[in-house]
Amino acid sequence: MSINDLFNKPLKVINAGLLSFREDLDQLGVDAIQLQWKPPVDVDSKAIEKIASNRDRTDAANARALNIVLEGKPMLTGLDVAEKVIPRMRKNLILHSGPPIAWDRMCGPTRGAVIGALIYEGMAGTVEEAKKLASSGEVEFAPCHEHSAVGPMAGIVSASMPVFIVENEAHGNVAFCTLNEGLGKVLRYGAYAPEVIQRLKWMEEGLYPVLRSAVERLGKVDLKNIIAQALHMGDEVHNRNRAANSLFYRTVAPAVVETAPNKEAAVSVLDFINGNDHFFLNLSMPAAKCCLDAARNIPCSSLVLVMARNGTDFGVQLAGTGDKWFTGEALVPDALFFPGYTKADANPDIGDSSVTETVGLGGFAIAASPAIVQFVGGTAEDAFQYTMDMYEITAGENNVYQIPYLNFRGTPTGIDVRKVIEKNITPFIDTGVAHKNPGVGQVGAGVLSAPMEPFRKAFEGLARAMS
Amino acid sequence: MSINDLFNKPLKVINAGLLSFREDLDQLGVDAIQLQWKPPVDVDSKAIEKIASNRDRTDAANARALNIVLEGKPMLTGLDVAEKVIPRMRKNLILHSGPPIAWDRMCGPTRGAVIGALIYEGMAGTVEEAKKLASSGEVEFAPCHEHSAVGPMAGIVSASMPVFIVENEAHGNVAFCTLNEGLGKVLRYGAYAPEVIQRLKWMEEGLYPVLRSAVERLGKVDLKNIIAQALHMGDEVHNRNRAANSLFYRTVAPAVVETAPNKEAAVSVLDFINGNDHFFLNLSMPAAKCCLDAARNIPCSSLVLVMARNGTDFGVQLAGTGDKWFTGEALVPDALFFPGYTKADANPDIGDSSVTETVGLGGFAIAASPAIVQFVGGTAEDAFQYTMDMYEITAGENNVYQIPYLNFRGTPTGIDVRKVIEKNITPFIDTGVAHKNPGVGQVGAGVLSAPMEPFRKAFEGLARAMS
Numbered sequence: 021m022s023i024n025d026l027f028n029k030p031l032k033v034i035n036a037g038l039l040s041f042r043e044d045l046d047q048l049g050v051d052a053i054q055l056q057w058k059p060p061v062d063v064d065s066k067a068i069e070k071i072a073s074n075r076d077r078t079d080a081a082n083a084r085a086l087n088i089v090l091e092g093k094p095m096l097t098g099l100d101v102a103e104k105v106i107p108r109m110r111k112n113l114i115l116h117s118g119p120p121i122a123w124d125r126m127c128g129p130t131r132g133a134v135i136g137a138l139i140y141e142g143m144a145g146t147v148e149e150a151k152k153l154a155s156s157g158e159v160e161f162a163p164c165h166e167h168s169a170v171g172p173m174a175g176i177v178s179a180s181m182p183v184f185i186v187e188n189e190a191h192g193n194v195a196f197c198t199l200n201e202g203l204g205k206v207l208r209y210g211a212y213a214p215e216v217i218q219r220l221k222w223m224e225e226g227l228y229p230v231l232r233s234a235v236e237r238l239g240k241v242d243l244k245n246i247i248a249q250a251l252h253m254g255d256e257v258h259n260r261n262r263a264a265n266s267l268f269y270r271t272v273a274p275a276v277v278e279t280a281p282n283k284e285a286a287v288s289v290l291d292f293i294n295g296n297d298h299f300f301l302n303l304s305m306p307a308a309k310c311c312l313d314a315a316r317n318i319p320c321s322s323l324v325l326v327m328a329r330n331g332t333d334f335g336v337q338l339a340g341t342g343d344k345w346f347t348g349e350a351l352v353p354d355a356l357f358f359p360g361y362t363k364a365d366a367n368p369d370i371g372d373s374s375v376t377e378t379v380g381l382g383g384f385a386i387a388a389s390p391a392i393v394q395f396v397g398g399t400a401e402d403a404f405q406y407t408m409d410m411y412e413i414t415a416g417e418n419n420v421y422q423i424p425y426l427n428f429r430g431t432p433t434g435i436d437v438r439k440v441i442e443k444n445i446t447p448f449i450d451t452g453v454a455h456k457n458p459g460v461g462q463v464g465a466g467v468l469s470a471p472m473e474p475f476r477k478a479f480e481g482l483a484r485a486m487s
Numbered sequence: 488m489s490i491n492d493l494f495n496k497p498l499k500v501i502n503a504g505l506l507s508f509r510e511d512l513d514q515l516g517v518d519a520i521q522l523q524w525k526p527p528v529d530v531d532s533k534a535i536e537k538i539a540s541n542r543d544r545t546d547a548a549n550a551r552a553l554n555i556v557l558e559g560k561p562m563l564t565g566l567d568v569a570e571k572v573i574p575r576m577r578k579n580l581i582l583h584s585g586p587p588i589a590w591d592r593m594c595g596p597t598r599g600a601v602i603g604a605l606i607y608e609g610m611a612g613t614v615e616e617a618k619k620l621a622s623s624g625e626v627e628f629a630p631c632h633e634h635s636a637v638g639p640m641a642g643i644v645s646a647s648m649p650v651f652i653v654e655n656e657a658h659g660n661v662a663f664c665t666l667n668e669g670l671g672k673v674l675r676y677g678a679y680a681p682e683v684i685q686r687l688k689w690m691e692e693g694l695y696p697v698l699r700s701a702v703e704r705l706g707k708v709d710l711k712n713i714i715a716q717a718l719h720m721g722d723e724v725h726n727r728n729r730a731a732n733s734l735f736y737r738t739v740a741p742a743v744v745e746t747a748p749n750k751e752a753a754v755s756v757l758d759f760i761n762g763n764d765h766f767f768l769n770l771s772m773p774a775a776k777c778c779l780d781a782a783r784n785i786p787c788s789s790l791v792l793v794m795a796r797n798g799t800d801f802g803v804q805l806a807g808t809g810d811k812w813f814t815g816e817a818l819v820p821d822a823l824f825f826p827g828y829t830k831a832d833a834n835p836d837i838g839d840s841s842v843t844e845t846v847g848l849g850g851f852a853i854a855a856s857p858a859i860v861q862f863v864g865g866t867a868e869d870a871f872q873y874t875m876d877m878y879e880i881t882a883g884e885n886n887v888y889q890i891p892y893l894n895f896r897g898t899p900t901g902i903d904v905r906k907v908i909e910k911n912i913t914p915f916i917d918t919g920v921a922h923k924n925p926g927v928g929q930v931g932a933g934v935l936s937a938p939m940e941p942f943r944k945a946f947e948g949l950a951r952a953m954s
Contacts, residue, residue: 252858253720253730254891263720266733270761273740274754287741294737390891391719400894424721424857425892427867 061441061476067483071438074320074486078340078438081321082415085339086434089323089379090419092311093189096241096303099199099232103179106167106196110179111141115164117175117372118330119345123155127331129210129367132458133174134159136212140220141178147212147459163335165326166343168313169196170305170372172298173208173454174331181220182228184303186243188310195306195313199223199231202296204461208371209454211461230289233279234272241271243307246300247381248420251431256389257304258373258382259450259465265300269293305372308379315339322482323415324435327378327447327470331370331454336474338437341485348473355453355466356396365463367456374449374470380418380433383448383467384410388423388431392450396466406448406467407432413439413447441479446470528908528943534950538905541787541953545807545905548788549882552806553901556790556846557886559778560656563708563770566666566699570646573634573663577646578608582631584642584839585797586812590622594798594834596677599925600641601626603679607687608645614679614926630802632793633810635780636663637772637839639765640675640921641798648687649695651770653710655777662777664770666690666698669763671928675838676921678928697756700746701739708738710774713767714848715887718898723856724771725840725849726917726932732767736760772839775846782806789949790882791902794845794914794937798837798921803941805904808952815940822920822933823863832930834923841916841937847885847900850915850934851877855890855898859917863933873915873934874899880906880914908946913937 071078103109114137116130126134135150138159144150153159164171171177183196201219205211235241246267253263273290280286293299312325321339328335333347350368357363376382386392387407390400407423410432417430435447446469453464538545570576581604583597593601602617605626611617620626631638638644650663668686672678702708713734720730740757747753760766779792788806795802800814817835824830843849853859854874857867874890877899884897902914913936920931 249729255720262716263730263733266730266737269740270733270736273736274757274761277744277750277753277757283744286744290741290744294741390894394895400892425867427857428861 061444061472063441063476064480064483067480070483070486071322071479077320078322081318081340082323082434082436085315085318085321085323086415088191088315089311089434090416091190092244092314094186094195094243094307094310095189096184096235096243097187098185098235099182099228100185101179102177102181102183102196102198105183105185106169106177108167109177112158113160113162113179115162115167115169115171115175115177116330117164117171117173117370118328119333119335119347120161120163121330121332122161125332127367127370128457129370129454130174130176130331132210132212132460133176133207135458136207136216136220137176137178139212140217141180163328163330164372165309165328165337167196168194168309170309170375171198171208172200172301172305172373173371173452174210175372176207180224182224182232184306186303186306186310187240188314191314193310193313195310197302197306197309199227200296200299200302202292203298206461209452209461210458212459226285227289227292230276230280230285231272234275237275237279238272241268243303244420246271247304247307248422251381251385251388251421252424254389254391256376256382256385256392256450257300258376259392259452260297260389261300261304262297264304265293265297268300268303301373304381305375308375308381311379312375317342320482320486322437322479324378324437324478327374327435327449328372329369329374331367334369334471334474336437336478338478338482341478341481344481346474346477346481348471348477351468351471353451353453353466353468354396355464357453357464358462361455361463365455367454369449369451369468370454371451373451374447377447377449378435380414380421380431383450384414384433385421385423385431386448386450387426393467409445410448412443413445437475437478437482440472440475444472446472446475528911528939530908530943531947531950534947537950537953538789538946544787545789548785548807549790549901549903552782552785552788552790553882555658555782556778556901557883558657559711559781561662561710561774561777562654562656563651563702563710564654565652565702566649566695567652568646569644569648569650569663569665572650572652573636573644575634576644579625580627580629580646582629582634582636582638582642582644583797584631584638584640584837585795586800586802586814587628587630588797588799589628592799594837595924596834596837596921597641597643597798599677599679599927600643600674602925603674603683603687604643604645606679607674607684608647630795630797631839632776632795632804634663635661635776637776637842638665638675639667639768639772639840640838640919641677642839643674647691649691649699651773653770653773653777655781658781660777660780662773662780664773664776666694667763667766667769669759670765673928676919676928677925679926693752694756694759697743697747697752698739701742704742704746705739708735710770711887713738714771714774715889718848718852718855718888719891721856721858723843723849723852723859723917724767725843726859726919727764727856728767728771729764731771732760732764735767735770768840771848772842775842775848778846779842784809787949787953789904789946791845791904791945794841794902794916795839796836796841798834801836801938801941803904803945805945805949808945808948811948813941813944813948815938815944818935818938820918820920820933820935821863822931824920824931825929828922828930832922834921836916836918836935837921838918840918841914844914844916845902847881847888847898850917851881851900852888852890852898853915853917854893860934876912877915879910880912904942904945904949907939907942911939913939913942
């Protein structure tokens with residue numbers, strides 16, 4: 021049928037757009053039926069107009085922002101103590117995951133981790149003392165994200181904790197993250213028992229100096245290279261890090277052996293990294309963070325640079341809206357729960373680890389890692405579909421991070437808040453699940469779609485920021 | 488349409504089987520067209536009758552054989568020197584890959600590797616002396632496969648070489664394999680330059696004692712577990728071993744550090760394993776071999792237990808035909824050649840590494856490892872298709888080795904020579920490519936389908952063996 025034939029025949033129209041368009045057709049006497057479809061998100065109409073009228077400017081700004089993100093070259097260049105390297109870090113400041121939050125609104129696991137950190141720092145002797153101090157106003161709280169840092173789950177960083185220093189060689193900015201403690205009863209899931217504090221002390225005194233010397237010996241470790249390979253090896257470097265951790269281990273092991281004070285110190289560090297594949301998560305996160313931070317403050321850009329949860333609120337920041345947070349209620353993930361626990365025990369979604377999704381990894385790359393979906397009862401096809409959905413809301417495809425089973429297609433990268441609103445699809449996120457009460461720890465792992473609220477607010481905030 | 492409707496209407500038939508069936512339809516006046524299809528292999532008709540009349544016995548024998556193969560538990564239990572552990576190994580015996588072959592019919596790379604081995608053993612001082620000795624009749628040659636061993640490419644094993652000892656814990660039998668030398672100019676590709684001999688000496692004096700002590704410390708290393716994980720991480724453990732080698736490295740590194748005589752010895756061993764991902768190939772091969780050997784001598788079984796090439800002949804052994812070899816001409820693989828080389832430089836297919844395909848890995852599991860197909864210009868879909876084709880000729884599916892992107896379906900395992908003949912599909916094999924001349928080394932890597940000839944002969948041999 022040629023294009024002319026189309027116009028010479030009676031039209032039969034299936035209208036999948038706004039109902040008002042169908043009404044026009046009805047008035048013209050054209051035979052039309054209305055397709056049932058997901059309505060767009062209920063957004064302020066002035067914001068829609070403003071964003072629409074700036075389409076070309078935003079497209080250009082997003083292209084620039086995405087290019088900066090994709091150009092990022094995250095390198096592990098060293099380790100140091102938080103207080104010495106994190107900007108404006110100090111003894112009475114505790115960093116946490118997600119958007120800003122005060123003690124009185126903090127969820128159980130975050131409170132638990134704050135309690136643990138105050139005991140670890142020697143600022144409190146007991147849990148009761150720690151609670152009192154935390155609520156006294158003498159301790160300040162701030163988001164990791166506002167201090168060039170990221171933290172998984174509760175994301176607590178205190179002054180004495182050792183941190184990885186990850187430098188974005190393409191832009192010169194850095195990001196920080198603590199060292200991963202392992203699974204089970206750990207601070208980041210809100211546990212603060214003596215064993216938790218003891219492990220943190222060993223990490224400070226046993227793990228940190230050895231690993232610091234090893235990285236010093238190596239000069240730097242190319243994290244982008246490791247992550248790219250890991251995606252070819254079944255990881256999405258959020259909930260699955262087995263390949264990335266293996267490659268990291270192989271890279272640092274000889275330097276650990278060479279620089280450790282003795283055989284026992286070397287073996288204990290190697291055993292610790294070998295015993296916990298999530299060790300690499302605390303490297304994939306700052307690797308993502310430093311690439312995203314380089315694209316901050318690009319006027320009109322609708323690219324999402326931060327998605328982070330404090331266990332109460334889910335917060336979003338855009339390239340085009342500076343340091344402003346847009347927040348909404350954090351949801352409880354669908355999860356596989358450890359024996360003895362149910363969804364009723366679960367805290368809402370928590371942690372800065374969604375920084376991996378923000379850079380095109382994690383849930384966005386889950387087609388590279390179907391084992392994660394299988395874990396919560398899904399199939400390999402489900403994993404494909406989740407990734408395919410994310411192409412719908414991203415500005416482009418990754419130039420380095422690829423999915424073998426999509427014939428090495430680049431992962432969906434650079435969330436465009438306009439597409440989130442227009443298509444009514446929110447980012448898909450892999451996550452761990454913390455018990456909602458302080459002091460318990462991890463109760464499961466799972467997946468979820470982000471809430472729409474913060475993206476709606478970000479969309480409207482971007483419109484307001486447009487001159 | 489109900490089944491009754493089918494018989495009340497005129498039939499339109501597409502005949503995809505034997506032409507004689509269409510001729511019957513023609514006589515009945517039924518409208519039929521003939522589908523073009525691959526004709527079955529030209530096999531002796533008496534053999535076909537014999538095999539057909541024993542179908543149930545063969546099915547039962549294959550079920551038993553496959554079960555033995557799948558039950559196999561390959562464990563690395565130690566290292567030793569070939570002469571001390573390989574049955575009937577002695578100073579003047581050299582083992583090679585593939586079916587039996589005399590010096591005068593050996594291909595270039597096998598001759599090159601024999602020359603290198605004689606120099607390495609101190610039995611010859613020069614290349615000329617080695618050639619003279621090799622052709623004198625004073626040196627005996629035998630297939631690795633006949634000595635519970637396997638060798639990649641030329642597969643040369645001489646008396647002083649250190650070997651891995653892999654025990655099948657389910658059945659008590661063992662298999663042996665030398666240690667992988669790395670890439671480039673190496674003995675297994677037919678190179679024998681001084682650097683090649685020097686590396687073999689270091690492997691004997693530097694690598695072997697350290698690794699032996701480390702494995703002694705560990706007791707044993709579960710190879711089946713590592714291989715199963717590696718398939719979830721993009722390996723097929725024939726041409727790609729990056730994940731398996733990483734997991735092996737993590738397993739042995741602390742023991743290497745603990746047992747090595749000093750830091751330098753430990754680091755040199757770790758660097759060597761880290762520098763060559765094919766290091767694990769020489770473990771995946773004996774792991775496969777010891778599982779397959781346990782299923783030998785099961786009367787009437789048409790299961791293939793050996794596929795091996797000596798660079799001249801491609802040889803096959805069946806569970807139902809004892810130690811008899813069935814051979815045919817080895818083919819030249821489709822390959823990606825290193826710069827400066829073409830297919831004209833390539834030696835025909837060589838090595839025992841097709842033992843991996845025989846146990847359901849390598850080319851049979853290539854859907855788990857699409858990067859290999861991409862390497863030779865194919866797509867992820869091609870990789871799927873190769874594996875799907877192998878389900879057509881196998882007796883079952885693996886119970887442990889799985890393919891994530893087939894929703895964790897078990898790999899096609901246990902080649903049934905009846906299906907190979909009936910469907911005219913030969914096994915798909917990943918392989919390295921050696922230069923056809925001695926002394927050169929590797930020139931590429933690629934894939935190929937096995938020749939039909941040895942399978943046709945094996946089919947006829949099985950018929951003869953049936954009482």
